[in-house]
Amino acid sequence: MTTTQAPTTSVLQPAGSRRRVIFWRHGRTSWNAARRFQGQSDIPLDDVGMLQAARAASLLAGKLGGPGQMAAVRIISSDLSRARDTARALSALTGTPVTEDRRLRETFGGSWEGKTFEDIERGDPALIKLWQLDEPGVRAGGGETRVEVAERMVAAVLDAAATVPEGGTLVVATHGGATRVAMAKLLGLPEELWRVLSGLSNCHWSVLEQSPPSLAGAREWHWRLTEHNVGTLPEPYELPEDLAEPVED
Numbered sequence: 001m002t003t004t005q006a007p008t009t010s011v012l013q014p015a016g017s018r019r020r021v022i023f024w025r026h027g028r029t030s031w032n033a034a035r036r037f038q039g040q041s042d043i044p045l046d047d048v049g050m051l052q053a054a055r056a057a058s059l060l061a062g063k064l065g066g067p068g069q070m071a072a073v074r075i076i077s078s079d080l081s082r083a084r085d086t087a088r089a090l091s092a093l094t095g096t097p098v099t100e101d102r103r104l105r106e107t108f109g110g111s112w113e114g115k116t117f118e119d120i121e122r123g124d125p126a127l128i129k130l131w132q133l134d135e136p137g138v139r140a141g142g143g144e145t146r147v148e149v150a151e152r153m154v155a156a157v158l159d160a161a162a163t164v165p166e167g168g169t170l171v172v173a174t175h176g177g178a179t180r181v182a183m184a185k186l187l188g189l190p191e192e193l194w195r196v197l198s199g200l201s202n203c204h205w206s207v208l209e210q211s212p213p214s215l216a217g218a219r220e221w222h223w224r225l226t227e228h229n230v231g232t233l234p235e236p237y238e239l240p241e242d243l244a245e246p247v248e249d
Contacts, residue, residue: 019161019210020169020226021186023179024060025200026078026086027052032202035117039109039143044081052203056231057089060205064169070094072168076160078104078175086203087173098173103156106175107149112141134181134194146181147191153182161210176200183208186223197228204231 027049031038045053064073077087079100087098112120112128120128124141131138136147157172164170172179176199184194186208200206207227 018167019164021157021161021208021210021223022060022063022169022171022205023183023200023208024056024086024090024171024173024205025176025179025202026082026173027056028202029082031114037109037112037115037117037120037141038082039107039113039140040080040105041113042080042082045085049082049202050085053086053089056086056203056205057093060090060171061093064094064171070096072165073171074160074164074168075099075171075173076101076104076156077173078102078106078178080105080175083173083175087171090171090173099160101156101160103152104172104174104178106178107140107146108143110139110141110143112143134191136191146177146194149178150181150185153178154185157182157186179206183225187225188222200229201231204229206230 027045029038029043029049030046031041031043032049033046064070073094073096075087075091075094075096076099077084079102083104084098084100090096091098112124115123117128120141127138131140131146134146137145139145153174157170160172161170174182180197180199181194183206184197189196205227206225206229208223209226211222211224
């Protein structure tokens, strides 16, 4: 068995004083494969998910560069094992430790957790339709709203980003639904437009870049999307779940 090593240079463009955040969704679980609402249930990676994490980690390590550049990199993760183990695959290549934060968990889905989407659609059709439309006050299975998830996610990301040096990168190993609403909030999208962002496929990532006030007449630092739903092609392409069949994990 060959060992994958991180490259010695970064393929990211020089950032100057800008900080980057890479939102990285975890690998596949058996509940993903069965289309079950995972939420905050602690479901581990399956064999496919572990392979996805290893391959995606090698690609991300290539984006981040070699050992001399890792001082400007931080890795944080949801404390749920599927995200934590995904993050550890990158940590093993880069030598960067993983810091866990429970604020990076997926949406708490209440009574929906463990059920297939088909079961939820039969048992709670009106509520799940509103939830899938990102209605801000709708609670998933009596659990969290999209807005509540976005608020805790953004707080966790900004706290961690503040520890990243200028020009550095924060890698956030987390979950599909939580990532989408966090990015939408960071980008300043109004809640009624959060659906314009697709979700992420398993072990795919998106990159946000913090831009200084001098750009485009902005008065303060703001965020812009530079990559979205980038993954491990040339594997067979999978539609992001928000465009195909909605699975919250």
